[in-house]
Amino acid sequence: MINSNTGATSFARLMACQPAAWLSTKRISAKGVLTTAQHTLTIVGVTALVVMAVLFVRPDLAKALSDSLNRAPETAMPAVTAPPLSALMEAPATPAATASTDALSAEDKALLGSEKQQKWVTSWLSKRYRVAGDATNMLVSTAYLTAREIKLDPLLILAVMAIESGLNPFAESPMGAQGLMQVMSKVHHEKFQEMGGLQAALNPVANIRVGSLILKDYVTRGGSVEAGLKSYVGAAAFAHDDGYGARVLAEYNRLKQVSTGKKVPTITPVMAAAQAKPAAPVAATDAEKSVNGTQIAGL
Incomplete structure (x- = not known):
């Protein structure tokens, strides 16, 4: 009887501890995702600042980039043949x-x-x-x-x-x-x-x-x-x-x-x-x- 009660008590304690452990694991995972996102945003922000600095120092690169983005597709001039003088x-x-x-x-x-x-x-x-x-x-x-x-x-x-x-x-x-x-x-x-x-x-x-x-x-x-x-x-x-x-x-x-x-x-x-x-x-x-x-x- 004593062994039986002791086993039941231990099982109950084990079950009570599982939700706490699960929540702790989830907190660690969410914290990792946030940390990764922060690092990614930091890298993107630093890269953008570097690009802006380069374009500011080299305005020719900025103009070339703008022209390449706004350039309209070129249309080839169709070949034309002049009529003979007799026709004119x-x-x-x-x-x-x-x-x-x-x-x-x-x-x-x-x-x-x-x-x-x-x-x-x-x-x-x-x-x-x-x-x-x-x-x-x-x-x-x-x-x-x-x-x-x-x-x-x-x-x-x-x-x-x-x-x-x-x-x-x-x-x-x-x-x-x-x-x-x-x-x-x-x-x-x-x-x-x-x-x-x-x-x-x-x-x-x-x-x-x-x-x-x-x-x-x-x-x-x-x-x-x-x-x-x-x-x-x-x-x-x-x-x-x-x-x-x-x-x-x-x-x-x-x-x-x-x-x-x-x-x-x-x-x-x-x-x-x-x-x-x-x-x-x-x-x-x-x-x-x-x-x-x-x-x-x-x-």
Whole structure:
């Protein structure tokens, strides 16, 4: 009996001690976790302070890090091919005649096709450059009429207008190039005489006509569209034109697609990037603006 009671008492004491031991173990574990967390936060804090100190001492590293984080993905410039001169000197291509227009003359069919093209081109340019529809229609109609008169592709004229001024008839560069096609009016003042003098440089009709004549002259002299555009921007004496010709031809190719009724996005990756971070203007010297004694038309 005594042994039995003694065993029961010992078992009871053992059971009473177990919760205390369990709680003590848990306290030790929680303390270890907190200690580890404190050490981790200390290391992170010290590392951050070291990084901040390094960036403060070396601002160039800070700028490089900022640029790498904020750099927009670069979009490769699509390859563009200039049309042959014969294509530029012909009348604009027209859609095939439908059954309902079989009775029309060839001239009427060409006029009808040209009107369709102008509507598509006008709508697209108006949205792309955020110009009122009526104003854009006037500019496109003038470009088509001028192109028909001087035998030049109207879409090339419109492409140059778009790249040069964004269809702003009152644009003026720091070097004095004016209007839609950024013509150096003081250099080509004689071409404006019959249209009212130098003040006519900001007249959209006069500016388109003079700029188109100069553009055609450069293309004809250069023997190719690329050479003509290079002279137009004043880079004929240099190895490259900073991508001017490629931008004009890319716009020309888009307008070609639009003129056939294709759906072409009005916002391109290149334009979006340019709107986000406009490129710095390139100033040309007086020597650069004269190539073999011939002054450039625009900048």
